[in-house]
Amino acid sequence: MPVTNPWLDYVVDASQRTALFLDILRERGNQYNAHITATAPNVLGFEYDVVMDGRDLPEPVNYALIRIKPPKSVTIDLHKRPFVVIDPRAGHGPGIGGFKADSEIGVALAAGHPCYFIGFLPEPEPEQTIEKVMRAEVTFIEHVVATHPQADGKPAVIGNCQAGWAVAMLASYRPDLCGPIILAGAPLSYWAGVHGKNPMRYSGGLLGGSWLTALTGDLGAGKFDGAWLVQNFENMNPANTLWAKQHNVYAKVDTERERYLEFERWWGGHVILNAEEMQFIVDNLFVGNKLPTGGVVTSDGIRLDFRRIKSPIICFCSKGDDITPPQQALGWITDLYESVDAIRSHGQTIVYAVHDKVGHLGIFVSGSVARKEHREFASNIDFIDCLPPGLYEAVLTPKTGDEPDADLDPTDYITRFEARDLDDIRALGHNDLEDERRFAAVARLSEINTGLYNTFVHPWMEALVTPQMAEVAREMHPLRLGYKLASDVNPLMNSVRLWADHARENRKPVDPNNPFWVMQEQVSDGITTALETYGQLRDQAAEAMFMATYSNPLMQAMLGLSASDGPPRPHPGLDPEHRAFVAQRITELTAKMAEGGVKEAAVRALLYVLWPNRAADERRFEIVDRLREDDEQSLQDFKDMLREQFLMLLVDEDRAIETLPDLMAGQAKERDEVLAMIRLIAGTGGPLSPESEERLAQIEKLWDTPQPANTGKRARKQS
Incomplete structure (x- = not known):
């Protein structure tokens, strides 16, 4: 049995993995260069x-x-x-x-x-x-x-x-x-968010609002580099960004190449926005x-x-x-x-x-x-x-x-x-009134700071920054440099390619039970834990600073906010037109409850029977949809009819049920078929709740009640 040296085996494997890892970074850089020079780059996997x-x-x-x-x-x-x-x-x-x-x-x-x-x-x-x-x-x-x-x-x-x-x-x-x-x-x-989590929502307040977005747009000569947005995402998880993501590729270098490069092709495909676009997003959405x-x-x-x-x-x-x-x-x-x-x-x-x-x-x-x-x-x-x-x-x-x-x-x-x-x-977590007031203070401070910037700084920046200067600044962004320096644009990467070719030809993966491999993973876990702890402490400090700053009654008062004013963002009121529409709609629905035919009766009865379940099951809908298609009724017509019958039940449930026999008047054969259909659909997907069983019995009793002949006034033509 050959004698092995765990240390030597690990050193050989680590050297080869280093070469292969650096070569993957080289491929990533080349992929990035090709992607950004394409006329319409994308990562779609379909023609x-x-x-x-x-x-x-x-x-x-x-x-x-x-x-x-x-x-x-x-x-x-x-x-x-x-x-x-x-x-x-x-x-x-x-x-x-x-x-x-x-x-x-x-x-x-x-x-x-x-x-x-x-x-x-x-x-x-x-x-x-x-x-x-x-x-x-x-x-x-x-x-x-x-x-x-x-x-x-x-x-x-x-x-x-x-x-x-x-x-x-x-x-x-x-x-x-x-x-x-x-x-x-x-x-x-x-x-929105919960305390102790979601630190990104505090960024606007900690930066004093959206003036920094305006400055970044000016430094870009009217353009905003999307790489800054990507960097914001990466900064949220320092453990993954600074260590875990790259170590995962290094540790699994023989199997992770394709997945890593596929993702990085999208993650590194930085694009540009007009400064005005980004300012709209920050002012109206992120901060406002x-x-x-x-x-x-x-x-x-x-x-x-x-x-x-x-x-x-x-x-x-x-x-x-x-x-x-x-x-x-x-x-x-x-x-x-x-x-x-x-x-x-x-x-x-x-x-x-x-x-x-x-x-x-x-x-x-x-x-x-x-x-x-x-x-x-x-x-x-x-x-x-x-x-x-x-x-x-x-x-x-x-x-x-x-x-x-x-x-x-x-x-x-x-x-x-x-x-x-x-x-x-x-129940998933929500802001209380104090939280809303804090963020409202940020929004008002942002308007002030951005107004000051636009008045006193923007004209100077617009005059000083040229498109050529902005282009150079974009090319020097750390994320862009990270891709380019690890590509064939860098002459030093040629030796990496040769080293990786040699490593692939002589690859000797180490046994996962090798003590030095185990030690490597333990060290990696320790680094990840340390960075995660740093990230948590940083986020806690950011939240504490945000709370201390924007909970201050003096700060809020200076920004025109007062506890006696009520919610800074009240629910939008109902305009008179909508109130009038709802009232008119209720009147129309009440008047139409006795109008219709077998389709309307079936849908209304079925909704009434199933409503106590408080759930809609796709198996029941599958049967209904097949019947709809057999009847050649369009989906939109069926949807409109279903919603109208549902709203009738909401407006006046008792009258909506009492008038069901009127819809079936003089159609004995259809009545029997509809009742059988209601029983079939209601029984699909499992037993009904006791309340639904009672409602089904009530519908069956209504169906058994003798009906007058159809006068033709209430029934609509059935397609």
Whole structure:
């Protein structure tokens, strides 16, 4: 048996791993250089055709609409609604929503939906603003709608991260345009959070507001380098940024190369924003937090009020996300509404799902998330579109094989949408009145400091900084230099390539039980722990400084805030037009309760029977949807009918049930068929609750009551 020397074995392995690790960094640098010199760089893993170029619009922007070509193994059903994925412009390049098969685009294609992608070029157009980008995205989606006139449903639009608020803005601007919108890891309520976590929300206050954004834009000669945004993300987790991410590649150098380079191609694809765009984002969203309460008004006078959105809003977030925690993803609901009844009065359907642990990027990058949450959203998108107005949580349960009627769902999960209340959102953590006042003080201080900067400093910076100086500064950014210096642009990296070639030819991995390998990993764990501790202490100090500064009554008073003034951001009031609309709608619904026919009767009775369950099950909807298709009823017509019948039950449940026989008058044969259908659907997916059983018995009794002949006045023609 050969004698081995653990130390020598470790030294050989460590030397080879060092060479291979440095060579991976060299490849990363070369990949970066190729990426930034490409005309339209992206990380999409699908072939595509450019459909519309935003640079050709009357208000040019650096965005484009592309059509995703489905793989040969995928068949697209043109009767299904299109999916449109909008990528976040948060410093990185486009493509993260579809850079591999298990992705948002991948699962939508697999479900048979036509897919489109809205991405962007590295450089913004002159005079480009956030509002112009929004109008360009409206134009793109109008084109998608016009291209698919046979689709049964409006396009589903997905907005990842910073694209989430962009999607919410365009849906508020044009509420008639979109079908369900999916906001994945999207921050919409920037002040929200819980104490001891979410330190990024304190940044604006600790920096004195948005004046630093204005300074950075001036140093960029009117442009904002997205590398600064990426650096902000990296600074949040010093343990991962400074050690763990690179050590993982070093320790697993034989298997991590492809995954690491694939991710770094997107992570290092830094893009540019116009300074005006970034200033709008910081002033109105990051610091001002104006969007959730309808505080943003467009140049053509339209208030971007989320209550205008009539299509379902699906919010997907995670407890493990420290960039967009659940409070920031869902806090807009309690910012905007005082009760679920207020949500219903606006005819709005809100669905949310909270993952237990995945991080921010995993929400749109993780293959396991794509195969679960995004696949379920895609396969149930018509079901979601037909949910009655209200607030729901998506609950996904893995199949075990024992579920009744599991064959009605082809995926690995049973999805239920369970009715929730605003207290369920608050239970995730929310700001109290004092927190709101602290952040309101930051917003006011920011306005003062930015005003002073723009008045006394900006003119000088604008005169002193040239585009050439700004370009040099961008090239010298530490993140950009880190990629370039470790590429073939650096002559020293040629020796690294030769060293790595020799290491690959003579590779001798060390035994994982080698004591020196074990010691290496212990040292690495210690470094990671130390950096994590540093990060926690830094965040605690930042929070303490923020609280001490902005809790000061004198500071608040100097900024015009007083405890006697009440909430600094009260719920938006209901305008007289909406109050009048609701009153008129109630009158109309009450008058129409005795009008209709077998379809209306069946839907109303079914909603009445199932409502005590406080949940909508996809297996029941599958049967309903098959019946709808057999009857050749459009999804929109069915949705409108379902919502109207649901609202009738809300307005006056007793009268809505009492008038059911009127809808069935003179249609004995249809009455029997409808009752059988109600029993079938109600019994699908498991037993009913006792209250639902009682309601079903009540409906059966109504059906057995002799009915007068149909006079023709109340029944509508049944298609």
